[in-house]
Amino acid sequence: xxxxxxxxxxxxxxxxxxxxxxxxxxxxxxxxxxxxxxxxxxxxxxxxxxxxxxxxxxxxxxxxxxxxxxxxxxxxxxxxxxxxxxxxxxxxxxxxxxxxxxxxxxxxxxxxxxxxxxxxxxxxxxxxxxxxxxxxxxxxxxxxxxxxxxxxxxxxxxxxxxxxxxxxxxxxxxxxxxxxxxxxxxxxxxxxxxxxxxxxxxxxxxxxxxxxxxxxxxxxxxxxxxxxxxxxxxxxxxxxxxxxxxxxxxxxxxxxxxxxxxxxxxxxxxxxxxxxxxxxxxxxxxxxxxxxxxxxxxxxxxxxxxxxxxxxxxxxxxxxxxxxxxxxxxxxxxxxxxxxxxxxxxxxxxxxxxxxxxxxxxxxxxxxxxxxxxxxxxxxxxxxxxxxxxxxxxxxxxxxxxxxxxxxxxxxxxxxxxxxxxxxxxxxxxxxxxxxxxxxxxxxxxxxxxxxxxxxxxxxxxxxxxx
Amino acid sequence: xxxxxxxxxxxxxxxxxxxxxxxxxxxxxxxxxxxxxxxxxxxxxxxxxxxxxxxxxxxxxxxxxxxxxxxxxxxxxxxxxxxxxxxxxxxxxxxxxxxxxxxxxxxxxxxxxxxxxxxxxxxxxxxxxxxxxxxxxxxxxxxxxxxxxxxxxxxxxxxxxxxxxxxxxxxxxxxxxxxxxxxxxxxxxxxxxxxxxxxxxxxxxxxxxxxxxxxxxxxxxxxxxxxxxxxxxxxxxxxxxxxxxxxxxxxxxxxxxxxxxxxxxxxxxxxxxxxxxxxxxxxxxxxxxxxxxxxxxxxxxxxxxxxxxxxxxxxxxxxxxxxxxxxxxxxxxxxxxxxxxxxxxxxxxxxxxxxxxxxxxxxxxxxxxxxxxxxxxxxxx
Numbered sequence: 001x002x003x004x005x006x007x008x009x010x011x012x013x014x015x016x017x018x019x020x021x022x023x024x025x026x027x028x029x030x031x032x033x034x035x036x037x038x039x040x041x042x043x044x045x046x047x048x049x050x051x052x053x054x055x056x057x058x059x060x061x062x063x064x065x066x067x068x069x070x071x072x073x074x075x076x077x078x079x080x081x082x083x084x085x086x087x088x089x090x091x092x093x094x095x096x097x098x099x100x101x102x103x104x105x106x107x108x109x110x111x112x113x114x115x116x117x118x119x120x121x122x123x124x125x126x127x128x129x130x131x132x133x134x135x136x137x138x139x140x141x142x143x144x145x146x147x148x149x150x151x152x153x154x155x156x157x158x159x160x161x162x163x164x165x166x167x168x169x170x171x172x173x174x175x176x177x178x179x180x181x182x183x184x185x186x187x188x189x190x191x192x193x194x195x196x197x198x199x200x201x202x203x204x205x206x207x208x209x210x211x212x213x214x215x216x217x218x219x220x221x222x223x224x225x226x227x228x229x230x231x232x233x234x235x236x237x238x239x240x241x242x243x244x245x246x247x248x249x250x251x252x253x254x255x256x257x258x259x260x261x262x263x264x265x266x267x268x269x270x271x272x273x274x275x276x277x278x279x280x281x282x283x284x285x286x287x288x289x290x291x292x293x294x295x296x297x298x299x300x301x302x303x304x305x306x307x308x309x310x311x312x313x314x315x316x317x318x319x320x321x322x323x324x325x326x327x328x329x330x331x332x333x334x335x336x337x338x339x340x341x342x343x344x345x346x347x348x349x350x351x352x353x354x355x356x357x358x359x360x361x362x363x364x365x366x367x368x369x370x371x372x373x374x375x376x377x378x379x380x381x382x383x384x385x386x387x388x389x390x391x392x393x394x395x396x397x398x399x400x401x402x403x404x405x406x407x408x409x410x411x412x413x414x415x416x417x418x419x420x421x422x423x424x425x426x427x428x429x430x431x432x433x434x435x436x437x438x439x440x441x442x443x444x445x446x447x448x449x450x451x452x453x454x455x456x457x458x459x460x461x462x463x464x465x466x467x
Numbered sequence: 468x469x470x471x472x473x474x475x476x477x478x479x480x481x482x483x484x485x486x487x488x489x490x491x492x493x494x495x496x497x498x499x500x501x502x503x504x505x506x507x508x509x510x511x512x513x514x515x516x517x518x519x520x521x522x523x524x525x526x527x528x529x530x531x532x533x534x535x536x537x538x539x540x541x542x543x544x545x546x547x548x549x550x551x552x553x554x555x556x557x558x559x560x561x562x563x564x565x566x567x568x569x570x571x572x573x574x575x576x577x578x579x580x581x582x583x584x585x586x587x588x589x590x591x592x593x594x595x596x597x598x599x600x601x602x603x604x605x606x607x608x609x610x611x612x613x614x615x616x617x618x619x620x621x622x623x624x625x626x627x628x629x630x631x632x633x634x635x636x637x638x639x640x641x642x643x644x645x646x647x648x649x650x651x652x653x654x655x656x657x658x659x660x661x662x663x664x665x666x667x668x669x670x671x672x673x674x675x676x677x678x679x680x681x682x683x684x685x686x687x688x689x690x691x692x693x694x695x696x697x698x699x700x701x702x703x704x705x706x707x708x709x710x711x712x713x714x715x716x717x718x719x720x721x722x723x724x725x726x727x728x729x730x731x732x733x734x735x736x737x738x739x740x741x742x743x744x745x746x747x748x749x750x751x752x753x754x755x756x757x758x759x760x761x762x763x764x765x766x767x768x769x770x771x772x773x774x775x776x777x778x779x780x781x782x783x784x785x786x787x788x789x790x791x792x793x794x795x796x797x798x799x800x801x802x803x804x805x806x807x808x809x810x811x812x813x814x815x816x817x818x819x820x821x822x823x824x825x826x827x828x829x830x831x832x833x834x835x836x837x838x839x840x841x842x843x844x845x846x847x848x
Contacts, residue, residue, distance in 0.1 A: 185474065
């Protein structure tokens with residue numbers, strides 16, 4: 001079930017009403033939320049719901065066992081092997097086979113392996129990471145095992161975050177589940193502003209930008225300089241609007257049901273360094289990678305060489321988490337390399353570190369361009385396509401700007417960038433969450449009108465569903 | 468829940484206010500003149516001109532009469548009799564347009580005495596012509612018409628194009644998007660259309676001088692010739708050929724279906740809707756229904772077998788009881804079993820020569836049916 005479908009809107013209103021009606025019976029309320037979450041996922045695939053159930057039961061049992069057995073490490077390994085094994089099978093099996101076949105073609109064609117017919121379960125990367133974090137935290141002793149299976153099952157499968165995050169920590173979720181989940185008017189206004197922004201970002205901006213960016217990335221060798229350059233920036237905003245739009249809807253829906261989730265995006269294109277970018281982009285994943293990968297790899301505690309190694313490996317694996325393709329690895333590698341370069345060289349340069357306005361603008365400009373250029377690898381289907389995009393930018397004629405063809409999209413992108421910078425610096429969304437009733441109603445009505453008038457005919461699935 | 472409903476009520480009310488403004492026609496001033504809605508807006512604006520304060524006769528129909536009937540001649544003929552004739556035929560018009568337009572005319576021009584309703588036999592297959600027809604009727608319809616319009620374009624929640632039945636915001640969505648994409652081009656185009664006089668809009672002919680002799684019009688073999696052609700019009704013709712071949716693939720035997728008792732539901736619906744619509748007209752003089760000429764490829768290979776007969780069957784009781792006068796020109800441009808290729812510029816529409824040939828035949832008939840005799844048949848209430 002997609003957030004941007006009529007089915008979801010009806011479903012959510014029913015769940016909201018039931019959640020309100022069952023307020024006095026917490027167990028019934030939680031059961032209803034769990035049933036609704038399974039129904040939500042089942043609309044995509046009832047069969048793959050089995051993987052969620054399996055993962056839930058296993059990690060629930062392991063969580064309880066970790067505090068009772070003599071060798072908890074073994075249980076941790078079972079959980080890691082099972083969860084990562086499932087993820088590896090569904091997500092990376094064919095990638096490994098394709099790479100194996102590449103080697104086999106060169107050495108011994110008889111070793112060729114037929115690719116498997118595997119459908120990637122929606123949300124597996126998200127709920128696997130969420131479930132793993134619980135087991136690791138219980139193992140580390142930073143979390144206590146949850147004895148109530150219903151609570152734990154809801155933590156894994158709660159529908160607002162199930163398909164594309166945010167990746168919530170167990171202690172955050174259970175604090176909300178156990179706390180006072182009454183929703184006052186201020187919370188409701190906050191939630192409705194988030195949901196409205198989310199729908200507008202996805203349906204008005206992301207889906208329309210896709211109509212410009214997709215043809216360019218689908219056939220990059222046939223494009224000129226300006227088409228390519230504008231498509232790169234269009235994709236930068238498309239993926240931001242798509243993913244942060246999804247997150248806004250997810251967080252808003254959770255808030256209406258009484259769960260406050262951590263922020264997942266904080267105007268990432270305002271960032272002045274790449275490190276700052278990762279504190280603002282997909283924050284729940286960055287936090288997960290930091291806590292369960294970067295720090296265990298040594299973090300910054302063992303000297304510069306180890307730090308850069310940890311940084312690089314974390315970003316490479318973070319890239320691979322997004323999808324089974326070398327392009328994602330290159331994307332992660334580019335980010336890792338620039339993060340290391342920032343740390344090793346740029347941040348030691350006084351001019352670069354200066355708080356003068358010109359220096360800050362230069363830092364922002366460089367960071368924004370690095371992020372956009374890295375998106376080329378993220379969006380291109382193959383490495384050859386990425387090369388074609390770079391070739392267009394390198395060899396294309398910059399004088400061939402056609403105002404009729406490029407003017408509109410260029411203006412739209414400039415307006416989006418201005419709105420993004422203004423939002424980041426002035427907190428437009430937060431202001432609206434606290435605005436008086438007239439400003440709130442006017443803004444929300446304007447957003448609804450934008451959605452009605454500018455949503456393209458065909459609805460486009462959220463990009464992060466494929467991860 | 469009450470608090471929640473209160474919070475969403477105010478934005479929803481504001482959205483409904485804007486919907487109301489769109490329903491009231493606020494966007495009509497900016498509607499794309501070249502679009503279906505825009506064509507209707509131009510005609511509606513022209514009908515508001517002082518020179519058309521009184522209208523006696525109208526021509527209603529699709530693009531076939533738009534090209535195939537000489538509107539200047541009809542207007543001149545009306546003027547000879549001291550009356551005013553306005554052409555309201557528009558590309559894409561079908562039964563829903565005729566229904567909504569005649570109701571609008573009954574409200575704004577109750578003085579109308581009669582008119583020409585010109586369609587082709589293909590229009591007797593279904594009551595609807597696709598959701599795009601909503602755009603044509605929008606400037607003329609009222610919210611109360613939605614129920615009747617749904618009989619022609621059924622509401623489908625999976626097809627946002629049909630949401631225009633109930634929401635003007637949805638109806639004008641694409642027009643607004645187009646405006647935002649190129650606002651200056653739209654304003655320029657609107658400016659040009661505003662310079663056109665009411666009479667240019669309501670009586671001028673559309674001119675087309677190309678013919679189909681390079682391709683023929685008698686069979687789908689014409690489409691093979693189109694496919695191989697480098698003619699500048701070939702793209703349009705290829706698109707039409709694609710449609711024609713699609714229709715030919717699904718060609719039904721309407722004659723056999725018409726022999727069933729009762730006839731299939733879609734035929735019943737068309738028959739009943741057309742009859743009710745024509746009987747519902749309150750014009751003092753019976754409308755003159757003209758079945759426009761159709762190239763032979765349609766009757767021989769594309770249209771359902773027996774469609775011409777079915778169209779006549781639908782109209783027969785109306786002719787017999789004097790509700791309508793019928794001029795059947797379906798095969799008028801066929802000479803010895805072959806369609807006159809000099810009379811059409813594509814597979815649907817006549818050119819200037821075809822129009823002249825048709826008018827030579829039907830103008831005297833129209834004159835005698837519309838302009839002679841007493842006003843109003845005795846059977847009319």
